[in-house]
Amino acid sequence: MVFMIPVVLKNLFSRCATRPYPQSPRKLFAGSRGQLVNDAGKCILCGTCARTCPSQCLTVSRKEGLWQYEPFACVFCGVCVEACPTGSLSQLSQWRPAVRERESVVLKVEVKSGEEGKRHRA
Amino acid sequence: MAGTVIPFGPQHPVLPEPLHLNLKIEDEIVISATPAFGYVHRGLEKLADIRDFRQMIQVVERVCGICSMIHALTYCQGLESLMGVEPPPRARFLRVIWSELHRLHSHLLWLGLFADAMGFESLFMQLWKVRERIMDMNEATAGNRVILSVNVIGGVRRDLDPGQTGWILSELAEVEKGIKAMGRTILHDYTVQKRTRGKGVLSREQALELGCVGPMLRSCGVAQDMRLLGYAAYGELDFAPVVERDGDCYARCRVRFAELGQSIDLIRQSIGKLPAGDISVPVKGRPEGEIVARAEQPRGECLYYIKANGGKFLDRLRIRTPTFANIPALTVMLPGIELADVPVVLLSIDPCVSCTER
Ligand code: SF4
Numbered sequence: 001m002v003f004m005i006p007v008v009l010k011n012l013f014s015r016c017a018t019r020p021y022p023q024s025p026r027k028l029f030a031g032s033r034g035q036l037v038n039d040a041g042k043c044i045l046c047g048t049c050a051r052t053c054p055s056q057c058l059t060v061s062r063k064e065g066l067w068q069y070e071p072f073a074c075v076f077c078g079v080c081v082e083a084c085p086t087g088s089l090s091q092l093s094q095w096r097p098a099v100r101e102r103e104s105v106v107l108k109v110e111v112k113s114g115e116e117g118k119r120h121r122a
Numbered sequence: 123m124a125g126t127v128i129p130f131g132p133q134h135p136v137l138p139e140p141l142h143l144n145l146k147i148e149d150e151i152v153i154s155a156t157p158a159f160g161y162v163h164r165g166l167e168k169l170a171d172i173r174d175f176r177q178m179i180q181v182v183e184r185v186c187g188i189c190s191m192i193h194a195l196t197y198c199q200g201l202e203s204l205m206g207v208e209p210p211p212r213a214r215f216l217r218v219i220w221s222e223l224h225r226l227h228s229h230l231l232w233l234g235l236f237a238d239a240m241g242f243e244s245l246f247m248q249l250w251k252v253r254e255r256i257m258d259m260n261e262a263t264a265g266n267r268v269i270l271s272v273n274v275i276g277g278v279r280r281d282l283d284p285g286q287t288g289w290i291l292s293e294l295a296e297v298e299k300g301i302k303a304m305g306r307t308i309l310h311d312y313t314v315q316k317r318t319r320g321k322g323v324l325s326r327e328q329a330l331e332l333g334c335v336g337p338m339l340r341s342c343g344v345a346q347d348m349r350l351l352g353y354a355a356y357g358e359l360d361f362a363p364v365v366e367r368d369g370d371c372y373a374r375c376r377v378r379f380a381e382l383g384q385s386i387d388l389i390r391q392s393i394g395k396l397p398a399g400d401i402s403v404p405v406k407g408r409p410e411g412e413i414v415a416r417a418e419q420p421r422g423e424c425l426y427y428i429k430a431n432g433g434k435f436l437d438r439l440r441i442r443t444p445t446f447a448n449i450p451a452l453t454v455m456l457p458g459i460e461l462a463d464v465p466v467v468l469l470s471i472d473p474c475v476s477c478t479e480r
């Protein structure tokens with residue numbers, strides 16, 4: 001205990017090491033893997049993200065034009081973001097906030113005819 | 123008088139992990155200890171049947187939070203050798219940097235929990251305060267505090283720019299200062315010595331016979347360290363395993379404490395030698411054949427057996443984690459000690475139960 005006394009005294013007279021959390025949240029790091037967002041304008045419903053996702057929380061239905069995402073099953077690994085051929089997926093550095101209701105994200109995506117084929121050839 | 127059997131865990135105030143032991147006690151003295159497994163079994167190995175071999179990287183990372191990076195590293199290295207892929211030099215050095223950051227935060231976590239098990243709360247908080255800097259480094263460089271998710275087959279997913287490496291070096295200097303300030307307390311404090319010296323002694327022969335790994339084995343005088351295999355970039359870095367002779371809780375504490383300095387040194391060396399170039403190579407095809415991959419985790423040698431058949435899914439994935447190899451030692455270390463010393467001896471093996479039970 002003796003060796004600890006200087007440290008304890010220093011701590012006693014220095015600034016608090018902890019943060020009063022909700023009032024002053026920590027600064028976000030630029031590269032943090034946070035919320036997943038899809039820019040519906042760029043998505044071509046190719047389904048690559050759904051095929052690569054390790055937690056299988058994405059569903060892409062080309063027939064109905066839907067891109068579905070279960071944020072509560074997502075592990076925020078970013079694999080889908082890297083796999084997306086059009087760059088329509090991205091991750092914010094902000095983590096997913098707590099919510100009262102569990103909801104999945106459903107995006108209606110319209111793919112212009114011919115666009116998919118064009119992008120694939122490019 | 124016949125002994126009384128006391129279930130120790132899976133829920134116990136001192137345990138950070140749900141380890142379950144049935145202790146046979148007579149007059150406060152432990153006569154025998156029988157480990158029981160399965161409380162947090164999640165069946166992750168079985169997931170290999172329904173997740174393809176690339177998706178399994180993210181699954182094996184979740185075998186254990188504390189060594190997530192090294193689990194993925196071992197798995198990727200196994201598949202790389204099966205598929206004949208050579209990761210670029212820069213990726214190999216980056217893998218060392220993240221591995222050693224993991225070892226640093228794991229050992230600090232353990233030292234803190236160990237202090238807590240002895241009832242030394244202020245030391246626990248001080249150590250975790252230092253550890254927070256490492257968690258920040260992990261998040262800023264890899265994107266997450268715990269599950270780094272940087273490994274892919276053929277390299278790594280993230281690169282470090284010069285600004286980041288400079289920042290890591292300056293943060294490491296602070297971490298080193300914090301660790302140094304705690305050194306005298308950890309190694310020479312009366313309370314710590316009283317609770318750890320001569321407790322849970324394991325001889326070199328017993329450790330070898332029971333198949334102990336990592337710091338458990340090194341604290342008994344065996345210089346075994348999987349990093350000596352030279353995987354990733356360890357072959358090009360200069361280090362020697364930390365070895366102690368006494369084999370008691372104090373020796374294990376000394377080994378892990380010394381390894382903090384070793385990890386800092388390895389990160390500095392890797393940043394100094396970090397070659398320029400690509401961070402991953404494209405990988406085509408599917409794995410075929412079987413292989414055993416090994417790497418040194420903070421708790422010791424981790425072993426992956428991978429059997430692939432050239433298809434999308436692996437035939438078999440078997441993970442032998444270091445704690446699984448170290449638990450048998452408890453059956454010889456615990457008999458003969460007092461019940462009050464059980465938490466300290468138990469924690470001295472650095473148990474990670476979710477990883478043991480996968
Ligand atoms: S990979 Fe990208 S473009 Fe393809 S379906 Fe997913 S979000 Fe859309």
Ligand code: SF4
Nearest residue numbers: 053074075077078080
């Ligand atoms: S971040 Fe990972 S888990 Fe989440 S949707 Fe993308 S691939 Fe799936």
